[in-house]
Each structure stands twice: as structure tokens, then as C-alpha cells.
Amino acid sequence: MTGSWPASPAQQGMWLTERAGVAGRAFHMPLAVWLDGPLDVEALREACAEVARRHPVLGGVLAEDGGELRVLARAVPPMRDGGDLPEVLAGPVDPVEGPAALFTLIREDAKRHVLLFQAHHAVFDGESKDILLRDLAARYGGAAPAPLGAVYPEVAVRQRARLADALPAAQGYWAARWQEQRELCLPGLSGVSVAAAPGSALDFVVEDLAGLAERLEVTRFEAVLAAFVALLHAYGNARPAVGVDLSTRTELSRDHVGAFVNELPVIGAPEAGTFGEFARSLRVELRRLYRHREVPLARAVDGIGPRAALTPVSLSYRRRPETSPLFPGLGASVEWMMFNGWVRNTLHLQIVDDQAGTAARLQYNPALLDRAGAERIRQDLAALLAAVAADPEAPLDRLPLPGPVPAASVTAGGGPGAVEDGPVPADLVREIQAIFAKELELDDVEADDDLFDLGGHSLTITQIMARARERFGVELSFEVFIDDATATRVAAEVARLREQAC
Structure with a gap:
């Protein structure tokens, strides 16, 4: 497919961040599939090409055209062969120069291969991982996925129209809520940033999140967010602001690969009472926030310049479908949480929830948050989740919440755009x-x-x-x-x- 269409608000924000030079590799999204068995390489190559044609945004590059940022459709390069995983992961994907997405097949031995897919977040999101692999497995098996309800440009145009309609209400909602937070309290913290940087990660497992959410009468996302906010508050943050990724998918876009996501801040703190009361009050506030989920905060309020993340602390939650991709004649295992080695801010909690359990990862900037501090955050969060799972209605003052820690301030950082001072007419x-x-x-x-x-x-x-x-x-x-x-x-x-x- 050729042509162009207006860039979405999410794509405009990422373009701004990339051009500002504060994104690094933080928006690079790798996805690896280990394939065991007699692989038909040519069938896989053709399947990758068919999926790229079905989802033209994967070949899209962002370009300014007459005062409008547009997505220009280009072909995704054919599946590449060779290399080793670390070497291939280091290769760039670029939404401005292109390509924004790449398929690479790595041969480990005669009956074991790794298909590595890399895409920039401007053309891909978490839900796109399942859509991509579902369509790819179907094509590899000789089946055609069901036709899409609309072509991607139509989806993009309708999304922009909805944003224009929703903007006034979002401006009213955020007018009394948003305030930039310049300090952050975390153990082991020496500075605060919303610019991308090389990152480190700590993995752990959340036990019985489904049971906890059911007993609290909230969603799994709301349960883990409530625990995270309560922990941040205990460290000394009066009203923590946690950036959360919210899906903007509609019935029309549900089967499309693309960046249908918007990061918005959840701001609040637990009052006296039980953890369950706080979780349910957070649920009420989230329901208000969801009415404005399609409007980027930078459109609704003033003063938000280029940044890789809205807030120094963020959380992403994704609940995967119960099924996994089936490649006929092959065993397939997927690394759904593949780490790209970068973090968009100071601290990010990633959760992927599926039938195998709830996997969690703390991603952090080691130049600002030391490993001992990150380990303590992981331990404190795990202890808190275990305690509320045992007694969801426990009073907050009886939970294993830590005491306050010293605050750190926003780390100043320069940019590449200065020009020489001098007389100007x-x-x-x-x-x-x-x-x-x-x-x-x-x-x-x-x-x-x-x-x-x-x-x-x-x-x-x-x-x-x-x-x-x-x-x-x-x-x-x-x-x-x-x-x-x-x-x-x-x-x-x-x-x-x-x-x-x-």
C-alpha cells in the first residue's frame, strides 16, 4: 500500500521527542519468537511480507508536509537472515528516516530459529504484538486472516476527528488536576529525569493478582496500580503522579497493528482507611480519566515540552489473550517482555498478565537510582502485594509499608538546539x-x-x-x-x- 495519512497524536509526540534528541532507544520495541522444528524459511519470509502489506503503518515514516505531520507509507524491508541476537538487537529502527520495522531470522541450528521483530513505538504498541504474531502464524500456515473492517488511513482520520471533539472536555478535566512534580522520593535516588537513558531491570512474579482483584472488586490493573501508588506515597510522595499507558483502540482499530496508546498521569494518594477502600476510590477516579483517554496531556495543558515520558515514574499493564500463536509443525515460544536496554524515565513498572501468570519488571535508570534502591522497591512492592492478597481490607496503617526517604530533584539537562546570541532585528x-x-x-x-x-x-x-x-x-x-x-x-x-x- 502506498500513500500517506495524518499522523496520530501519539505519533506526533514521539516525533517531537525523537527530534529533540531525548528518546535514545527507549521507543524501540523488540519481540522474539523461538521456533523449534523443521522451519520452512521461504514460507516464513512470504508470511512476513504479507503481514507487512496487511499493516502498512509498519512501513510508515513521519514527515512534515506543509505544516502537517504525516505518515508516508513505504515498504517494510524483506526478512533479513543471519547475525546473532545481541548484534541484531543493536540495529536501529527509525520512524523518520526509516525503516520503522524489521524482521530478522536468526539460525541457531538446523531445527531451532529465532524470528526477531523490531519496531519503533510510533508504529507499534503492546497489543500489536499479539495481532502481529496471530496474523503471521496464520499466513505461515497458509490461512488468510479475516479482512480488516477499515483501511489504516481511515482509522487514523477518524481518530483525529475524535480527538478534536474530545479536546475541550479534557482541558477542563486537567485544569484542576495537573501540576508538574519536580521532586521524587525513592530509596537510593540521586536525581529525577523524564529523558531516556540506558536502563537496568529487575524481574519478579506477582502471585494471585486475579484473586486479589476479584476480592477487591476492581480490575487487575487497578489492583496493582493501587499498590504501586500506596508504596510511592509511603516513601514520602504526597500525591504521586504515575504515568500509565492507556489503549485508545476502538472497534474499528482493534485488529490493526499501530500505536493506539496514550500515556496519561494518575494522580492521587491513599487517605486513612483500608487498602480496599483506596483501590475502589482509585477505580472511580480512573473511570473519570478514561473519558479523556484519547487526548494527549500536552494538548490539554500548557508547558509540556519534549520528553520521553510524562512523569518520572510510570506503569504499563497488559493482559494478554488466553491463546498463543500456533505455527503449524513448529513449537513456538515468545518473549513478550523483551527488554531493549533503555528506560524512558526514572522508574517504570511493567506488568504482563496471561494464563501462565503475572510477570513483572522494574526498569530503572541506574545513573539516578542505584541497584540497592531498586531491589528495595521490588521487595517492598512484593511484600505489600502479598499482604493485601492475604487481607484486601486491611487498614493501611497495618500493612508493611516503608517509611519516608529523602527527596531528589529533577535533573537538569541541556538540548541540542541552542543558537548564538546576538542582535536580532x-x-x-x-x-x-x-x-x-x-x-x-x-x-x-x-x-x-x-x-x-x-x-x-x-x-x-x-x-x-x-x-x-x-x-x-x-x-x-x-x-x-x-x-x-x-x-x-x-x-x-x-x-x-x-x-x-x-
């Missing part, structure tokens, strides 16, 4: 102010107002870049907006580029 600054005001739909913008504080986001930047191209004949670098997104700074860069062109 006042009339040029005023022209850039007018462009800012028009694209932000404001009556007036001051010369030193920050674009992000005024509600700007990735789409605003692409529109300003297009206006500057039309008006001044210059190609602004995206990076100029990162360190200092003001009309004064942008005007200085326009002046520099015009002088350079003379």
Missing part, C-alpha cells in the same frame, strides 16, 4: 511573534513567551516551520525549538540562516 521578532500567535490562535504573544508554555506541541512546530519557509525562504531546524522555544530565539535563527544564504 525587532521587526523580525515581531513577525515571528505574529506567526506564533496565529498558529496558537492567540491574540498576542510576547517575544520571550515559551511556545510550550502557551500550549504549543509538535504540530504547532511543523506549522511554524512551514510558515517560516513560505515567508522567509529558510528551512528552520527542528532543534532550534528545543532549548528556547521563544519568538526571540526563532527570529535569531531565521536571521542567521538568511545571512548565511547571502
